[in-house]
Amino acid sequence: MLELGAISKNFGGLHVLHDVNVSVPQGAIFGLIGPNGAGKTTVFNLITGLLAPSGGTIQFDGQSLLQKKPHEITRLGIARTFQNIRLFKEMTLLENVVVGAYRHMHYGFGGLLLGLPGYRKHEAQARTRALELLSWMKLDHKAHDLADNLSYGEQRRLELARALATEPRLLLLDEPVAGMNTGERAELMREITAIRDRGYTILMIEHDMRFVMGLCERIAVLNFGKIIACGRPDEIRNNEQVIEAYLGREDDDEPSAEGVTQ
Numbered sequence: 372m373l374e375l376g377a378i379s380k381n382f383g384g385l386h387v388l389h390d391v392n393v394s395v396p397q398g399a400i401f402g403l404i405g406p407n408g409a410g411k412t413t414v415f416n417l418i419t420g421l422l423a424p425s426g427g428t429i430q431f432d433g434q435s436l437l438q439k440k441p442h443e444i445t446r447l448g449i450a451r452t453f454q455n456i457r458l459f460k461e462m463t464l465l466e467n468v469v470v471g472a473y474r475h476m477h478y479g480f481g482g483l484l485l486g487l488p489g490y491r492k493h494e495a496q497a498r499t500r501a502l503e504l505l506s507w508m509k510l511d512h513k514a515h516d517l518a519d520n521l522s523y524g525e526q527r528r529l530e531l532a533r534a535l536a537t538e539p540r541l542l543l544l545d546e547p548v549a550g551m552n553t554g555e556r557a558e559l560m561r562e563i564t565a566i567r568d569r570g571y572t573i574l575m576i577e578h579d580m581r582f583v584m585g586l587c588e589r590i591a592v593l594n595f596g597k598i599i600a601c602g603r604p605d606e607i608r609n610n611e612q613v614i615e616a617y618l619g620r621e622d623d624d625e626p627s628a629e630g631v632t633q
């Protein structure tokens with residue numbers, strides 16, 4: 372479904388990605404892991420068109436994403452969440468998700484201003500869909516609460532519902548469990564599995580090894596901008612280079628080798 376072919380990315384003289392090849396099959400839950408600064412977020416920014424690669428190809432369902440603008444890539448069926456939560460905190464949960472759905476409405480905000488007759492129908496459809504997505508994320512009972520009142524874990528789930536409102540086929544999740552407690556993590560694992568079972572494909576960046584190993588069928592490991600391993604969780608767990616990459620760091624925030632082998 373998504374193919375990165377020999378991707379490289381330089382920022383001036385800084386070579387952040389070298390010859391990155393990743394193939395995400397349709398229907399997979401695929402993990403992209405690696406130490407801080409390895410280049411994971413840069414990969415997401417290249418896929419979503421926020422950055423252009425210095426070399427290589429990016430294909431989504433056989434179509435090149437190069438030269439495409441972020442909104443065009445969203446329209447093709449790719450949505451993402453961010454490492455730092457980006458919600459409209461002064462809006463309700465329902466409004467947050469409806470905003471994500473606007474691109475599917477023919478009228479948009481202009482229609483609202485002009486009072487076009489079709490607008491109300493489309494708005495009703497967007498609200499119905501938004502409520503359904505909130506129910507997938509077990510947040511429908513709070514649809515009319517302000518996003519600001521949510522716990523951290525709930526805010527992350529709301530972000531996911533909002534990303535789904537663009538009706539993607541591929542969902543990119545940037546550290547979905549960051550800041551969540553153990554119970555919230557277990558709940559999110561069930562919800563992400565349920566989303567995949569509804570036919571979506573998921574590519575996630577995540578530092579929590581227990582979460583990645585428990586959820587992903589395939590994992591690619593980036594280290595200093597290179598893919599050093601790609602395979603099933605058990606293969607990654609036992610890969611010498613991966614253990615070395617995590618052991619070789621002195622950063623306390625990093626998952627330890629013990630973390631990799633959990």
Ligand SMILES: Nc1ncnc2c1ncn2[C@@H]1O[C@H](COP(=O)(O)OP(=O)(O)OP(=O)(O)O)[C@@H](O)[C@H]1O
Binds near residue numbers: 382387405406411413
């Ligand atoms: N726009 C930019 N300009 C210059 N350098 C950048 C830019 N974006 C990222 N970098 C650099 O590229 C490298 C990889 O960063 P990136 O954010 O992709 O890593 P990461 O693996 O996502 O790290 P983390 O796990 O900490 O989020 C870092 O050295 C970073 O400083």
